[in-house]
Amino acid sequence: MKGLPILDLAVILIYLLSMILVGVYFSRKNKNSDQFTKASGMIPSWAIGLSIYATFLSSNTFIGVPGKAFGSNWNAFVFSLSIPLAAWVASKYFVPFYRGTGEISAYTHLEHRFGAWARTYAVVCFLLTQVARMGSIFFGIAITLQALTGYSMQAIMIVTGLCIIFYTVLGGMEAVIWTEVVQAVIKTFGALLILYMIVSDLPGGVSKIVEIGAADGKFSLGSFSPDFTSSSFWVILLYGFFINLNNFGMDQNYVQRYHTAENEKSASKSVWLCVWMYVPVSLLFFLIGTSLYAYAQAHPELIEQVRQQVAVERLPAGASESQVTAMAASLTPADYGDKVMPAFMVSKIPAGLVGLILSAILAAAMSTISSGMNASATVFSVDIYQRYIKHDVNDKQNLRVLHIGTAVFGLIGMGAGIAMIGVKSILDMWWELSGIFAAGMLGLFLLGIISKQSKNHEALLATAIGIIVILWMTFSGSLLVDYPLLQSTMHKNMIIVVGTLTIFLFGVLLTKIRKRT
Template sequence: MKSLPILDLCVIALYIIGMIAVGIYFSRKNKNAEQYSSASGSIPGWAIGISIYATFLSSNTFLGVPGKAFGGNWNAFVFSISMPFAAWVAAKYFVPFYRSTGHVSAYTNLEERFGPWARTYAVVCFLLTQLARMGSIFFGISLTLQALTGYSMETIMLITGTCIIIYTVLGGIEAVIWTEVVQGILKTLGAILIIYLVIINMPGGITKIIEIGQRDHKFSLGSFAPNFTQAGFWVVILYGFFINLNNFGIDQNYVQRYHTATSVKEAAKSVWLCVWIYVPASFLFFIIGTCLYAYYQVNPGMIDPVKLQVAAERLGAGASAVNIRHLASTLQPADYGDKVMPHFMVTTIPTGLVGLIVSAILSAAMSTISSGMNSSATVFSEDIYKRYFKSGNSSKQTLRSLHILTVIFGLAGMGCGIAMIGVKSILDVWWQLSGVFAGGMLGLFLLSIISKKTGNMEAFAATVIGILVIVWMSLSYLIPNQYSYLKNPLNANMVIVVGTLTIFLSGTLFSRLKNKRLNITT
């Protein structure tokens, strides 16, 4: 650990002050809840597209993806390959559907189709997903800044979280979108800068990186065998398609942005713009991971401090130096992948540029967390507070409640981040948690818009079955080994796939059986 030079600290401070200033600027426009939540439908499609891209490109991507590529291969890039397929469905069906309803919440339609229970269930799943997402991002950013400053991860989360809360509460969705436009550009430039710095410091340059990458199979997309027990190509592309369908189709972060567009065409354009930027941008982060792997293969002694740090964390306080060194010698790249990029920044990147890259990582975290706080507050206000408590609030009262809820969800996200301290892989944790929470929500949503004949009872029964399947798939690892035949044999990323299909197919089957019985009766 080392302290950042004054120049880098000034760069970071200027960035944070700039983001807060944007929030203050847009606070003058936020006179009512509609402006706060949907910007009164005044944002151009290109800005929304970059904003959605910035939300996708969180610090989980900035740190987690290079960590995965460093510790393994390019298997996780298959997630990005799946995005255009989900985007086509979203642009053709989901965007026009939401624009026609006029509801700012993605979940109001579920109550109209199946009743209050469906809406409440989806809202709970969404809020849990957002807390998991915000927590993993808070954890990722604190991991980087801890390596650079030496401050505790809890302190870093508190400081960064407070800044994010301030500009999100002040500026609303319009401030979130326009700051994300800046952040999307900044974080992309940061990725390109890191690649350049690795290459110029690498003996042998690009040729050596490719040579080492090919030798150790770092460019592999995973096994193409139809094996769903491991995270091969087919598991990740299925996971990616369903989770991106969830993102574009029922995630309030994205649905809320559709309402900020000036037209349906502009909203659909924003989805495709996000995809065409995100896919090559995510490719850059896999390149970073492979470049760092090659760099530390050529300079193995330079990674030893990271290994020692991880070993000390695992053994805990009081561990002897001998035991720490022994454990460090047995660690594999996958065990410390998330810590490699912060270490490279500390030891290699020149003064001044570190501040720019940290600002890029901060922007990756701030954009996703701020949109998560804003959308969570909007959903809770529309679907819980107004629905069950006070439906007759004035616009000013609703705006005040949105401000309070934004603060509450920001603090809750920080708490989740603190709870994640010590996890092995940011990306793995986020993928697993999002798959668990999103599976039932997506299945119910697809049932509501595709299976028109499915009624309330059929949807409820299908959802109960889907939840039981998701709980079993997620927790069956707790079953004792003597009953191993009862454990889930599939990879954890298959939870959203199986959960979604279980609810959709069960609901469709129940509705057909009901209609068949009615036809026989009549």
Template sequence: MKLLPIADMLIILLYLGGMILVGIYFSRKNRNADQFTTASGKIPGWAIGMSLYATFLSSNTFLGVPGKAFGSNWNAFVFSLSMPLAAWVAARYFVPFYRNTGEVSAYSHLEKRFGPWARTYAVACFLLTQLARMGSIFFGIALSLQALTGYSMISIMIVVGVCIIIYTVLGGMEAVIWTEVAQGVIKTAGALIILYLVITQVSGGLPRILSMGAANNKFSLGSFSPDFTSSTFWVVLLYGFFINLNNFGMDQNYIQRYHTTKSTKEAARSIWLCVYLYVPISLVFFILGSCLYTYYQLHPDLLNEVRYQVAGERLPGGAPEAIARLADTLTAADIGDKIMPHFMVHQIPAGLLGLIIAAIMAAAMSTISSSMNASATIFLVDIYQRYLKPGVASRQSLRILYSATVAFGLLGMMTGIAMIGIKSVLDAWWLLSGIFASGMLGLFLLGIISHSTKGPEALTATVIGLLVVIWMTFPKFIPDPFASLRSPFHQHMIMVIGTLTIFLTGLLLTRRASGKQ
């Protein structure tokens, strides 16, 4: 294991210290819950757009996307291509809706439409989604830093997690947003620097990368056949549209930011700025993965070194012969998440490596901090004030926000630790987000589009939708004699079919109820 040089370690420590100082600086402004959750609505729209961009550009993108492109192709880039359509819907309909409600919670209106159960259900789905998001990002950052520093993944998660908790608790939403602006710049610079370094170290440069990538089908966006049982172009496009619609329209991380701007127009512009930044930069990460594929094909000794490393992690304490045999069977997809950390620790010069690691940490910290703040806000508004103490004083609300932020940070850390050993961080996040988010989005669309749908119809539709999600998520639980009853759809379709089931079933039940009256 190559240990991190002292110069790089100092850069990382300076970065972590700087984030804490930001939290301390903004802590002077947090005098009430409104300032902590929405920065009193005084943040400029461009800063919100950069903040949204930084939230999208998590360590899952920084590490999972190049690993995905290395192991397969550009099929996952279709997710980014779906963003403009989802952004158009959100900017035109969702942003004005939330701004007009004036409520910081994304889910309080569901109680007005369908009853307390709807609000509670959406809150539960959101909090589970945030734990999955924070866990996958904690895991991703620990996976890379373990290879780069030699420290254990658990130790890395604890150190990074404590730093995030400190500046998020101290600074509130304003600290989250302004640190994300800085982190967005650092992430983008880091990605471009790595891309340049890979291209310059490939013999033959970009032409060699293009020819080898084309010969191995590395630039494919997936099959265009109407097949929903595998990860085709259409499956990822549908998944991307629905999950981005959920992000922009139902995710408290984003809804909360709409209230931090001065006007609806600025909030809508922030969404488009996020899209304009994220789509081309996400393409950079796919190009990076293809470049790494060419580089390692031209250096088979290094490729075998990564295979042996992954095999050793899967057989801890195993005999060298057994590890070697397992290493020979590993495919590019099996080692994708390990490729970029390996390249960084062996090919990036000292000093510059510290900056790149800071960029990866920024990718993780921005998303985790926003998830912590949003989760704490939901706990205060939708749980504590709704069920435990409706008339809570402003100062006590602030203490609850502090405590909840710490609690969710620790829970996210524990989720990341529980994820140690998964094969692909990007696949894990996409699966979990699709499971938890489909119910929220279907119920939200039903409430905002069908004004005549009442609570009983919505509840029935939600139960049916949940059963469909369970059926698609756990096909192996169906015994072999009934194998024909297992879901034939790809796991990305859980989000799509779950959402449509709730929405369309609700419309059908509403129509039947209207016909009986």
């Protein structure tokens, strides 16, 4: 890792080695599939809560949130404000439901409710979501490491990915949870350290940050007008509620953790622990972004460096100096927000502390990716392999499938991250992809739980209508350029809201029509 002082390199290597040793330690206990997928249901609620919190607090938060706050304002923080309401629904309805079924997969019950097609559709949506999530997180960590080391993003993703695959395959869900407990502490401390370093090096300190942030509207939560065509307060609130409803109710990463708890009460406590930790810590990252914005006003050389870097990346190889200068001058804060924190770390943070902060960012990436790999492998084993390929699989064979599936999904996530190189905003890209993939399965899930009288053909027709609406909202802007009246004018974050409600409401309507006829 060229470019890093020996002390920083030592801190990072110690952290990576520790994570691998955790996987090796728990590999001794991973003798069956039940232990691999749900740690035999013996994890305390506080550890599960920290694990869920660590999954929420990914490198998308570490890099994307400060970048978003730097480039615009605190509008995206409204997402965090929606989490308590979604958590209340989850603890009251979802946790008891999944603990009652006893099924490790979040999607098995959909087949009981509506048939094999419903289960398969939800599984496909989930796996696509996981690939998008892992890819965006690999991309986020690569941005920072490239700035610090000079290595290519592709090489960085491959090296970090192999480390994550190694300890996740060895240790299973128990290793995932306990490494996430450690990572939750490291990344929270790392965020506090970054904020301290920015404020202490800024003339005027906190008062200057407040002054500049208030003058430039950096603390705004967005427009409160009922506008669904832009990123208003209400659009982000609705998006946050529906996407977190999907997280707590349909995402295998979270549902699988409900089964690792000793009982239903313990599982519900873990959900609330995650909420009370994540909301204030997410605010901390918005503070970091605004502080960086104020810092940049006092240190314009930092921003000039970032602009030059982004211009070089966007222009074809061999571009002239004048072309680079012209491109750099045309860039806005929204174009380079994700690059500012890595640049600050490179130029302003002393040796030793860089390694500690980088370990925190690595922790943010590794916790979410390892969780996604384990959950994806579990879904593949239960909902695809055992359902369609081999019904009478024994436990030894199932454990082998889980190991292979974990590694394969890790490699696919790496590939997705490499494909995302060049994306302007990690957070925007992830929010759009997650909304598209999650909308359909959440609507189907809510229809199955709430509308008890809805049957297979009503659910199938409602889902088909919902998919059409999701595709229209996603692609009409680019496919129907010559027909503006046929284009969707809603903001992309409304896809999950409209898609979910379309499936649910059409399912209920079709059920009522059938009952009357």
